[in-house]
Structures are given as C-alpha cells and as structure tokens.
Amino acid sequence: MKNIKAKYRNKDGLSRTENLRSQPHTKHRVFNNAQVLTRGWYPICPTKDLAVGQARSYKIAQQRIVVFRTEKNNVMALDAFCPHLGADLGNGRVVGENIQCYFHRWEFGGDGNLEKIPCMAKLNSSFDKVKNRSYPTKEEYGHIWVHSSEVSDHSVIKPSGLEQEDVSALYLxxxxxxxxxxxxxxxxxxxxxFATVHDLDIKFDYDVAEDVDGTFIWKLKGKIPKENVKGKLANWILGEDAEYHVKFAGGSLVAITYGVNAKVFGRPVPPLNVLWGCLPQESGISKVRIFFVTKARSGIIGKIKNASLHFLTFFLLMMLKDEDIEAFPNMRFNTHRLINADQSLGRFIQLINQSELSDWSET
Ligand code: FES
Ligand SMILES: [Fe+2]
Structure with missing residues (x-):
C-alpha cells in the first residue's frame, strides 16, 4: 500500500513525548531513550571536511566536541569549551599539534592538557589539573568518527563476513x-x-551471537515463498533460500549484509553490505549516515565490480527504504504489547538496554 502523500505527513519525531497520560509510554534504560548516549562511535564529519590545520566543532546530541587535524595529520577530539572562560575551541586555530583558543590563545594538546598560556612565561603546578577531556577518533569509510568515552572497546565495525578483509566504502x-x-x-x-511492509512472507529462523567487544549479530535464514510475483521473481533469480546478517555495535552502528551465500541463476555472488552510522540530535531524533561497503578490490576490473555492487546496493536500498519509511513518521514505538512473533525485537531491545552508557548522557 503506497501513499504518495507520505512526504506531506506531519513528521517531527516528537511522538515519544506525546499522549503520555492517555497512552503511557515505556521508558527504557537505553532503547529509544534520547536522554542517554551509549558508549560507541559516532560519525562526526566527512574526512575531506577537515584539512590539515583546521578545527571545527560539532554536536552529538547535547555534547559539543571540537575536532582538529594537527600539522602532523593527526585527528584529535576534545570537549569543545575552553577551560579558561568557555569559548568554543572550534573557533580556534591549530598550532603544530595543539589547538589554540581564539579568545585568549590558551593552547591545548590532543590529549586535552594545557600546554601554553601566552601571557605567562611558565605554567606553575596550579595549572596541572587544567585540561579538557579527549576522545578517541578514527578515520574510516571516508569519515571522521569520535568515540563517546575516553576508552573505546570496539572498532568502527566491518559488516559480517568482511571482518578480516580490507574494505572500501561509498558514503551515500x-x-x-x-x-x-x-x-x-x-x-x-x-x-x-517482511510480510506486512515488503510483501514477502519469509519465515525467518534466527540466531543471535554476542561478541566480547560489545557487538552482537543476528543471522537470519528463511525460504522465499512463491505466493506473489515478487516471490516468484526472487525464487527464479536467487533461488529459494534467503539469508542476511545484522550486526550491531555500541548502540550507534548497524551493518546489514544482504544475500549471504546468495546465488544468481545458480552462480555464487558477493553479498551487499550497508553500514548505518547514527548521529543523535539534541531534539531527540537522529540523523543517520549511510555507507555502502565492499571488499577492497584493485585494478579496473575490481573497480568495475565494486561500482556494480554499489549500484545494486543502491537499487535494493531504494526499494526497501521506500517501503520502510512509511512506518516511521509519528511512530511511537510502544513496547507494552510485544507478542511471540516479536521475539526477535524483544531480544534486540533487551540487548540494547544492557549497553554501557557514556558520560554524554543526561542521567
Ligand atoms: S576562553 Fe579560551 S583562552 Fe580564554
Ligand atoms: Fe524493511
């Protein structure tokens, strides 16, 4: 059922706080709770937006972070407000490996330590404790990622099956x-x-595995029914088996691998991988950055192969997204009435609720 007026629907994302008296809402420790932020990686900006010697500040929910690229090409992230009087260090300038505040030119290293005050020849020990918190950064998938706690326990994930590979990514x-x-x-x-939104009544069996590094993965397998045109077509091209994996990390990253062990007309084909990096907003809704991921391939043939996989991933995503997106505007996401058929969802909510919280949380 397609509604061509979907784009005109009221979309403000504030349904979590509406109808609280007449339709009480389950507030979870972590799941769907905009007051807390999990310990995880957040995509702060594309790599190309931060040249050597540049500094900028960004917000992730209620946390303002300055990122700067030092003259030796190291990307550093600190709490954004200057420990002196609170100017935004994003308005400062990079001096060697330090960030210099615009206002009175105090300088801080990438570890957050105070390195210099221009009007004082020497810093005495009373300044030892003056520092900003620093956060781990990574440059992956053409993006700069910042971790929400001082120590990170997992990486910016690779999709299932590509863990040991060099990967290449396209930021959509x-x-x-x-x-x-x-x-x-x-x-x-x-x-x-799948049946109600995508018109594909696949009965999936699934298995959930948790990893020590805070990632967990759903492996889902099912038979594609031949009941409608879509199913018949899928059976004809792909065969009757469907398998996909969903990998979650840190409450902020999800990677889906579509077509695990897929065959097209009997020949094995590589799966299609999409990574979503989430960026919570102060308003409580989130933005998400979408990356297509493939195994790194070199040479012209390799590049053509990867471009074809990106194209197929785009096509698949457009098909699924157009259908999924109809469900979200003004969706409350109540969890009072989970039924047996929602078991997989319940498991997800339970696991997310066990996530470690970062200090960027309000509570
Ligand atoms: S506010 Fe940063 S040096 Fe004064
Ligand atoms: Fe979907």
Missing part, C-alpha cells in the same frame, strides 16, 4: 529519521514486517 548520504536511531535499528530484526 545523511538522512533524518524523525525517530530515535534505535527504532531504525530495530526494524532490521523485525521479522513480521
């Missing part, structure tokens, strides 16, 4: 969800919606 775009990002993540393991 940023979209606004009009919902908290956990709602979007949950959709990946909502087994009922």
């Amino acid at each position: 775009k940023e979209v606004t969800l009009f919902a908290h990002h956990h709602v979007m993540m949950a959709n990946g393991v909502d087994l009922q919606h």
Whole structure:
C-alpha cells in the first residue's frame, strides 16, 4: 500500500513525548531513550571536511566536541569549551599539534592538557589539573568518527563476513529519521514486517551471537515463498533460500549484509553490505549516515565490480527504504504489547538496554 502523500505527513519525531497520560509510554534504560548516549562511535564529519590545520566543532546530541587535524595529520577530539572562560575551541586555530583558543590563545594538546598560556612565561603546578577531556577518533569509510568515552572497546565495525578483509566504502548520504536511531535499528530484526511492509512472507529462523567487544549479530535464514510475483521473481533469480546478517555495535552502528551465500541463476555472488552510522540530535531524533561497503578490490576490473555492487546496493536500498519509511513518521514505538512473533525485537531491545552508557548522557 503506497501513499504518495507520505512526504506531506506531519513528521517531527516528537511522538515519544506525546499522549503520555492517555497512552503511557515505556521508558527504557537505553532503547529509544534520547536522554542517554551509549558508549560507541559516532560519525562526526566527512574526512575531506577537515584539512590539515583546521578545527571545527560539532554536536552529538547535547555534547559539543571540537575536532582538529594537527600539522602532523593527526585527528584529535576534545570537549569543545575552553577551560579558561568557555569559548568554543572550534573557533580556534591549530598550532603544530595543539589547538589554540581564539579568545585568549590558551593552547591545548590532543590529549586535552594545557600546554601554553601566552601571557605567562611558565605554567606553575596550579595549572596541572587544567585540561579538557579527549576522545578517541578514527578515520574510516571516508569519515571522521569520535568515540563517546575516553576508552573505546570496539572498532568502527566491518559488516559480517568482511571482518578480516580490507574494505572500501561509498558514503551515500545523511538522512533524518524523525525517530530515535534505535527504532531504525530495530526494524532490521523485525521479522513480521517482511510480510506486512515488503510483501514477502519469509519465515525467518534466527540466531543471535554476542561478541566480547560489545557487538552482537543476528543471522537470519528463511525460504522465499512463491505466493506473489515478487516471490516468484526472487525464487527464479536467487533461488529459494534467503539469508542476511545484522550486526550491531555500541548502540550507534548497524551493518546489514544482504544475500549471504546468495546465488544468481545458480552462480555464487558477493553479498551487499550497508553500514548505518547514527548521529543523535539534541531534539531527540537522529540523523543517520549511510555507507555502502565492499571488499577492497584493485585494478579496473575490481573497480568495475565494486561500482556494480554499489549500484545494486543502491537499487535494493531504494526499494526497501521506500517501503520502510512509511512506518516511521509519528511512530511511537510502544513496547507494552510485544507478542511471540516479536521475539526477535524483544531480544534486540533487551540487548540494547544492557549497553554501557557514556558520560554524554543526561542521567
Ligand atoms: S576562553 Fe579560551 S583562552 Fe580564554
Ligand atoms: Fe524493511
């Protein structure tokens, strides 16, 4: 059922705080809770937006972070407000390996330590404790990622099956969800919606494995029914078996691998991988950055192969997204009435609720 007026629907993403008296809402420790931020990686900006010697500040929910690229090409991230009087260090300038505040030119290293005050020849020990918190950064998938706690326990994930590979990625775009990002993540393991939203009544069996580094992975297998044109076509091209994996990390990253062990007309084909990096907003809704990921391939043939995989991933995503996106505007995501068929969703909510919280949380 397609509604061509979907773009005119009221979309403000504030449904979490509406109807609280007449329709009480389950507030979770972490799931769909905009007051807390998990310990995880957040995509702060494309790599090309931060040249050597540049500094900029960005917000992730209620936390303002300055990122700067030193003259030796190291990307550093600190709490943004200067420990002197609180100027935004994003307005400062990079001096060697330090960031210099615009206002009175105090200088801080990438570890957050105070290195210099121009009007004082020497810093005495009373300044030893003057420092800003620093956060781990990574440059992956053509993006700068910042971790929300001082020590990170997992990497910016690679999709299932590519863990040991060099990967190459295409950044598609940023979209606004009009919902908290956990709602979007949950959709990946909502087994009922294949029949109700995508018109494909696949009965999936699934297995959940947790990894020590805070990632967990759903492996889902099912038979594609031949009941409608879509199913018949899928059976004809892909065969009857469907398998996909969904990998979650740190409450902020999700990677889906579509077509695990897929064959087209009997010949094995590589799976299609999409990574979503979530960027919570102060308003409580989230933006999400979408990356297509493939194994790194060199040479002209390799590049053509990867471009073809990116094209197929784009095609698949456009098909699924157009259908999924109809469900989100003004969706409340109540969890009072989970039924047996929602078991997979319940498991996801339970695991997300066990996530470690970062100090960027309000509570
Ligand atoms: S506010 Fe930064 S040096 Fe004064
Ligand atoms: Fe979907």
